[in-house]
Amino acid sequence: xxxxxxxxxxxxxxxxxxxxxxxxxxxxxxxxxxxxxxxxxxxxxxxxxxxxxxxxxxxxxxxxxxxx
Numbered sequence: 662x663x664x665x666x667x668x669x670x671x672x673x674x675x676x677x678x679x680x681x682x683x684x685x686x687x688x689x690x691x692x693x694x695x696x697x698x699x700x701x702x703x704x705x706x707x708x709x710x711x712x713x714x715x716x717x718x719x720x721x722x723x724x725x726x727x728x729x
Contacts, residue, residue: 696714698707 694714694717696710696717698710702710
């Protein structure tokens, strides 16, 4: 059965093979999303995660307005 080590290996392999930029990590399962930065994050990573957090906050605000 795959574990966290296997998931990290797969994640890093896909990131390298596709020349991708990762955004995150994002913790799911909480009442609200939590966007976490590591100490080794680049300036580009901070900008990417900030943009994602803003879009997430706007979507949450839209859902709250729709409920009222």
